[in-house]
Amino acid sequence: MNTIRKVFASALLTLLTTSCTQSPGALTQRNSSSGTASSSTSIANKKSMETNHQNACPEVPQMNAEEVSKRMLDLIGKIKTAEDISAKNLEIATGLKVYVNADNPGKYATGAKITDTWFFNIKVISGSKDGKASRLIFSFDDQTHSGADMTSICKVDFDAYKKRLTEFGFQSEPYYGEHNRLIYWNFSRGKVELQISIRGESDENVKHNCVSMIVIDV
Structure with a gap:
């Protein structure tokens, strides 16, 4: 048993978290620290990623x-x-x-x-x-x-x-x-x-x- x-x-x-192992905030932090995106672009990307993350990975x-x-x-x-x-x-x-x-x-x-x-x-x-x-x-x-x-x-x-x-x-x-x-x-x-x-x-x-x-x- x-x-x-x-x-x-x-x-x-396992089914719920397979594609949800990294938070959108963590990804935005990584992209922002690389210096490849402006502040305004980073904020826009963060909002978009948070929306997509919520849609793909419901609580x-x-x-x-x-x-x-x-x-x-x-x-x-x-x-x-x-x-x-x-x-x-x-x-x-x-x-x-x-x-x-x-x-x-x-x-x-x-x-x-x-x-x-x-x-x-x-x-x-x-x-x-x-x-x-x-x-x-x-x-x-x-x-x-x-x-x-x-x-x-x-x-x-x-x-x-x-x-x-x-x-x-x-x-x-x-x-x-x-x-x-x-x-x-x-x-x-x-x-x-x-x-x-x-x-x-x-x-x-x-x-x-x-x-x-x-x-x-x-």
Whole structure:
């Protein structure tokens, strides 16, 4: 599960920042210091570049954690076939722009900022013609990589997810590893399979289980 997180956690940020790695101000500073442009030309260029930069690189949208969880649970409740997690349906469900991989239209992603520490990301890999299932990976991602507490994103906790999924008709069971350690929870309904990874909210409230990642196969 950790490998999956490392591979897909920054999918949205990669798509958004590929062409946005240097600010227009920094570029203007470099051009101005070279002595090749007059002061008035530099100012005009700066304004033009700022406009172009804003158009090409919109800010990452922001959502609160409760809305994210509500939209995610509503989406899960509707999933019956792989078509239900198509790029179009994912845009409708999240209200966000979905970014499609230009080299592989079967891969697409979206996500948004929750706080300065936490983002959420969704990545889909469409199934192949040989019968391989489509997979959606949803995750809350700590941008500091410091094991930050989950208080700000755990108002809809694992118990709330489990209750809602049960109402949707999912059957659940925990999956344990070595030394009876809980690895994740399995949920299933027909051909739809979910694995939900959880972790404690914080060092002070470690027994309050929060959702950290959901892997859906359909």
